[in-house]
Amino acid sequence: MTRTKKFKLSFLVAAAAALALPSAMAQAPKKLKVGLMLPATGTFAVLGTAVENGFKLYVAEQGGKLGGREIEYVKVDDESDPSKAVDNVNKLIKRDNVDVLIGSVHSGVAMAMAKSAKDSGTLLIVPNAGADAVTGPMCAVNIFRSSFSNWQPGYAMGQAMAAKGHKTAVTITWKYAAGDEIARGFKEAFEKAGGKVTKELNLPFPNVEFQALLTEIAAAKPDAVFSFFAGGGAVKFVKDYAGAGLKKSIPLYGAGFLTDGTLEAQGADADGVLTTLHYADALNTPRDNSFRLAYAKAYKMQPDVYAVQGYDAAQMLGIGLTATKGDVSKKDEFAAALRKATIDSPRGAFTISKAHNPVQDIYLRQVSGKENKLVGVASKSLLDPGRGCRM
Amino acid sequence: MDLTTFLVQCLNALQYGLLLFLVASGLTLIFGIMGVINLAHGSFYMIGAYMAYALSPIVAATFGGGFFAVLLVGLLLSVVLGYVLEWAFYSYLYEREHLQQVLMTYGLILVFEELRSLLVGDDVYGVKVPAVLDGSLPLGELMTYPVYRLFISAVCLLLALGMTIRAGSTNREMVQSLGIDIKFLYRVVFAAGVAIAALAGMVAAPVSSVYPGMGNQVLIICFVVVVIGGIGSIKGALIAALLIGVVDTFGKVLLPQASGVLVYLLMAAILLWKPDGLFKAG
Numbered sequence: 001m002t003r004t005k006k007f008k009l010s011f012l013v014a015a016a017a018a019l020a021l022p023s024a025m026a027q028a029p030k031k032l033k034v035g036l037m038l039p040a041t042g043t044f045a046v047l048g049t050a051v052e053n054g055f056k057l058y059v060a061e062q063g064g065k066l067g068g069r070e071i072e073y074v075k076v077d078d079e080s081d082p083s084k085a086v087d088n089v090n091k092l093i094k095r096d097n098v099d100v101l102i103g104s105v106h107s108g109v110a111m112a113m114a115k116s117a118k119d120s121g122t123l124l125i126v127p128n129a130g131a132d133a134v135t136g137p138m139c140a141v142n143i144f145r146s147s148f149s150n151w152q153p154g155y156a157m158g159q160a161m162a163a164k165g166h167k168t169a170v171t172i173t174w175k176y177a178a179g180d181e182i183a184r185g186f187k188e189a190f191e192k193a194g195g196k197v198t199k200e201l202n203l204p205f206p207n208v209e210f211q212a213l214l215t216e217i218a219a220a221k222p223d224a225v226f227s228f229f230a231g232g233g234a235v236k237f238v239k240d241y242a243g244a245g246l247k248k249s250i251p252l253y254g255a256g257f258l259t260d261g262t263l264e265a266q267g268a269d270a271d272g273v274l275t276t277l278h279y280a281d282a283l284n285t286p287r288d289n290s291f292r293l294a295y296a297k298a299y300k301m302q303p304d305v306y307a308v309q310g311y312d313a314a315q316m317l318g319i320g321l322t323a324t325k326g327d328v329s330k331k332d333e334f335a336a337a338l339r340k341a342t343i344d345s346p347r348g349a350f351t352i353s354k355a356h357n358p359v360q361d362i363y364l365r366q367v368s369g370k371e372n373k374l375v376g377v378a379s380k381s382l383l384d385p386g387r388g389c390r391m
Numbered sequence: 392m393d394l395t396t397f398l399v400q401c402l403n404a405l406q407y408g409l410l411l412f413l414v415a416s417g418l419t420l421i422f423g424i425m426g427v428i429n430l431a432h433g434s435f436y437m438i439g440a441y442m443a444y445a446l447s448p449i450v451a452a453t454f455g456g457g458f459f460a461v462l463l464v465g466l467l468l469s470v471v472l473g474y475v476l477e478w479a480f481y482s483y484l485y486e487r488e489h490l491q492q493v494l495m496t497y498g499l500i501l502v503f504e505e506l507r508s509l510l511v512g513d514d515v516y517g518v519k520v521p522a523v524l525d526g527s528l529p530l531g532e533l534m535t536y537p538v539y540r541l542f543i544s545a546v547c548l549l550l551a552l553g554m555t556i557r558a559g560s561t562n563r564e565m566v567q568s569l570g571i572d573i574k575f576l577y578r579v580v581f582a583a584g585v586a587i588a589a590l591a592g593m594v595a596a597p598v599s600s601v602y603p604g605m606g607n608q609v610l611i612i613c614f615v616v617v618v619i620g621g622i623g624s625i626k627g628a629l630i631a632a633l634l635i636g637v638v639d640t641f642g643k644v645l646l647p648q649a650s651g652v653l654v655y656l657l658m659a660a661i662l663l664w665k666p667d668g669l670f671k672a673g
Contacts, residue, residue: 042603045513046514203650203651206608207608208599209640211403212404212639212640212644216644218531219392231602232515232605235600239600244535245533245535246534250533265515265517
């Protein structure tokens with residue numbers, strides 16, 4: 001072939017391609033609209049960003065496509081405000097016509113999203129909020145969770161503390177849904193294993209005057225204390241517990257949130273505290289290491305459990321879309337594919353229960369040197385009972 | 392409840408009450424003397440706490456001082472802040488309606504929260520207890536009581552005594568009739584109110600740690616103190632704060648299911664009995 005011929009041929013090919021282009025574009029599947037409803041302001045803003053980063057990291061790793069469809073994002077800041085949640089989710093469903101909803105961090109907001117998703121049939125993946133009801137009474141064929149149910153870390157700790165030989169325990173939490181659910185999970189497992197919860201202490205959310213209750217703990221003299229607080233409350237509780245001199249005599253345990261993202265502020269007072277969660281620092285598996293490296297490269301910071309949950313939400317969406325060839329309206333096929341799937345998560349592989357909550361290992365971690373170091377598995381492949389779920 | 396536990400709980404109640412008084416006294420001072428409803432008062436508490444956190448490396452680098460140097464610098468800064476705020480914003484509010492006062496001071500809350508987010512970020516931070524006070528006293532069988540908490544109580548108690556003695560002389564008409572420059576006086580009183588709230592924040596920071604929204608939590612309970620005590624009354628605020636300390640502490644222990652509402656029930660009961668609060672000033 002001479003050069004001119006070659007040129008002519010390539011010109012023809014190019015022209016043909018150009019002619020074909022409009023029709024090819026019409027046939028290419030429309031972009032898949034993903035509605036990210038996460039907190040961008042307020043106390044949980046950092047968590048919202050981590051979820052979003054994790055989600056986008058997975059999509060980017062897949063070349064910007066899931067199940068053959070390009071992804072387009074629509075974002076709403078939910079401000080972690082349950083009173084605005086219905087409006088916000090309706091904006092995404094009705095105004096923006098999103099194909100998939102991802103959200104949120106706050107349980108109250110997630111409950112509103114679950115309700116709207118149930119009514120409208122829009123696909124929803126919850127990347128953090130642990131409210132048991134999302135995969136309990138509110139469960140639906142189109143609602144999934146990539147994180148945990150509040151029951152899970154509580155139940156796992158009940159098993160772990162009983163295994164450590166503790167016979168009596170006092171629980172202390174904020175009096176609100178998450179606190180109640182975690183404490184209930186703990187009590188269920190701890191008492192099943194022969195332990196006894198001698199006192200259930202709580203204070204209104206977000207009150208942080210712990211002194212009176214610490215005095216009660218000292219008077220009750222249990223073998224151990226199980227606690228759930230988060231954020232500023234977690235920092236103050238751990239410091240007050242040590243300050244009251246209880247740390248030496250009564251070991252402190254908690255759900256993982258007690259020592260997640262708070263260790264810098266808690267300092268030495270948190271050393272030795274044991275917590276349960278579905279993720280830990282330094283898991284040191286090839287899967288987790290490669291995830292952590294990719295995340296650190298992309299965002300110039302270390303990932304946390306929230307980033308993992310966002311990443312896995314994208315993985316779950318990818319699995320469902322691949323099975324339905326990119327058609328989100330085939331809800332039954334989508335759900336069936338996920339129920340059969342094993343999700344290759346940085347936290348360790350997990351499956352999806354009938355109620356669409358992760359069936360996962362819950363790790364026992366111990367604080368040491370400002371890290372939640374892995375001690376072992378507190379509960380293997382823990383399945384949330386999904387109470388009240390009828391599907 | 393045995394006797395030791397009871398006594399420890401009384402100590403807890405006293406300590407909580409005194410801290411509440413310290414924050415609320417600035418509010419009632421500004422409310423009583425200038426008639427301004429200052430919703431941003433909780434923000435001054437928050438600013439104080441964040442100063443205790445953010446200033447310590449700066450102060451240590453420039454003067455080489457520890458916690459007490461930070462307190463001093465923070466106190467000076469908050470006086471300046473109060474003085475400037477009064478000149479720039481609050482001085483225009485005295486003749487306005489309460490609604491406008493509420494709107495502006497609410498706006499200030501949003502501004503301060505956003506500034507905090509930009510300057511320090513949204514994470515939770517701990518503040519170290521100064522080494523001198525970093526001990527604890529044995530209390531009962533298992534418990535110890537941190538010396539630092541006693542220090543907080545001492546600071547609060549000193550200020551409470553000082554303020555109740557001084558309070559008698561802050562009578563509006565009296566001051567006016569004496570011909571003292573009222574504008575200047577207002578500016579000074581406002582600056583003092585801000586400084587007291589900030590001091591409370593700074594002193595409380597090592598035990599409470601600093602976190603977003605901490606000011607708003609304090610604000611509501613402060614209003615309860617002011618309303619129960621009688622608007623503008625320092626003595627009333629002290630008694631109300633101690634009362635709330637007792638009700639809150641023992642409520643949590645004896646009536647845990649209702650502990651969230653007990654303080655408000657107390658307020659309702661007192662207002663039914665004395666609609667102007669315990670001690671109405673002026």
